Amino acid sequence: MRLRDKRFLAGLALLLIFIIALVFPAIAPDSSTTNMGVFTLMYVGLATAWNIMGGYTGYISLGHAGFFGFGSYALGLLLAKLGIQGGYTPFLFVPLAGILTALLAVVVGWFALRTRAATFVIVTIAFMFILQLLAENLVGLTGGGAGLGFPSPPWRGAFYNIPFYYAMLVLALLGLGVSWWIRRSKFGLGLLAIRDDEDKALAVGVPAGAFKLTAFVVSAALVGMIGGVYGYYVTFIYPQFVVDPLIGISMVLMVFLGGLGTLGGPVLGALILEPAQLWLAYQYGASRLYLVFYASVFLLVILLMPRGIIPSVRDLLARWRARAGGSNGAPGAMREPPAAAQEGAAP
């Protein structure tokens, strides 16, 4: 009974958020606000996509900015080679950029996933720098440091941001849909088992290698598609601005802030951090002081709330309810045992 009420309320809240997201450009049509909307939705999508790999399997990739940049270049090059004009047509090629990114991710994942934990993190960082170097050095293909131009979108004035806003919204919803489906599926259960103990998961018959690679590829393809739309939005891309370590670390931070491995966590993290980041860059961008502020937020989150907002709040609610009377056992709170002491098991 209570559970059904809660489901109903949660569904209602989701519907409300969805409607707000849908009509947001009509509420605040000025271009600086919709610009913020485009970037916030972009990070909702990126964080959600990253969470499919990082949150569910526990494999921390710091190289997803590589896939972001690759998707961006893939779309830009496709449009240039095929001679596509600006307009709505470039959006149709975004899935193709996603497929290309997925193919790259199969190759990268194949060797990166031979390693675990710390080594995996480092390999993903190395991968990102490889891509950055390639984008800079393959001048004949990518234009190198001079950058790569996209066809210029024909929209003018305040309307300019609107198509991009909805493109990012579609991708974010796609990411959320995929994430939600994975979370409920047997596949997702396998991923969580890998996160908790990969060797035991293998022992009970989870095909860990195939599962990890699939999660990695799905996550990368989503990030690549978002990168493509981003490239079309900014119309000119440079190696160090699309394969940007800061983009890679931002999506990770958003997931950690909201709640690692939860469905809503990445969304919450992106909704909080991206507007803050844009505002800071706008206020202090020139002095690079915004990096200091960003780092401080980062440190505070990890030191004070290592599990993120959603799990912490959920625990708090469960404890509060238990103290209030304990009429029911708050089944939602039983996601995992409170962060088991993994350290002792390490050596």
Add this chain to the structure above:
Amino acid sequence: MTLVLEAAVLGILTGGVYALMASGLTLIFGVMRIINVGHGALVVLGAYLSFVLWRNLNIDPFLSLVVTMPVMFVLGVILQIVFVRPLKTDREALSVLVTYALALGIEGLLGYIFTSNYVQITAWYDTASFPIGSFRITYVYIYGFLLCLAILGAIFLMLYRTTFGGAIRATMLNRTAAQLVGIDVDRVSAITFGIGMATAAAGGVVFGITNTFNPGSHYDLISRLLTIIVLGGLGSLRGAIIAALVMLVATDITAVVISPVWASFVFFVILVAVLLVRPQGLFGATVRDRL
């Protein structure tokens, strides 16, 4: 041919500097099981400290190490106590993020103070050179290499000839067992972090004389250093030194044979190639790390 030989010699000399910087990183990993992504930023910080002493007080950059190394040691101990020690669960993953944040913070602060213009430390020995056979070697490379040899030698002596070194090695082998036999693991960790920072300062000086740098230089540095320690096997000091030499010789030869723009690329290609054959790195023990 002479060019290749010259590149190889230069590669060994600069490889020594990278070996020094990577040694701190791999020691920190070995003792604490954390990846210090901020190591590159701390090298750049060390370079800026010496830069300030050199520019404002006209202190010789190598001499400035007498000041910067202890300062960085203390800073390292403080950073470890404040930011790394509180991580109790999931420390490998969380430490990457914490040290990444430290790198960003240091980059931001340095950018605020020094702007993002490139600077370089200069001294008489970064232009003066002496002949070896048919080519000339700049003095700074020799001095830098000797400095690194001395510090690496001191680290090895400390690790294998002192009681404290024994405590460090015991902690690297098995943290829990080390605690059981009465080693103050927290203290060992903090001091190791400090030692890592001190070596970063020393590496930073040589880096700052032989390269132009700005606050954003740490990205390139850390990607190289991480590649080196993975290649050598995480936590293996010997592996890191050999990997650093191999990598720098390979990049310097690539730079003259193919093109300087592909030099860094070779770095990562070697990493990929080695990981395909030996996922645990050249000198890595069995892979038992997991999140």
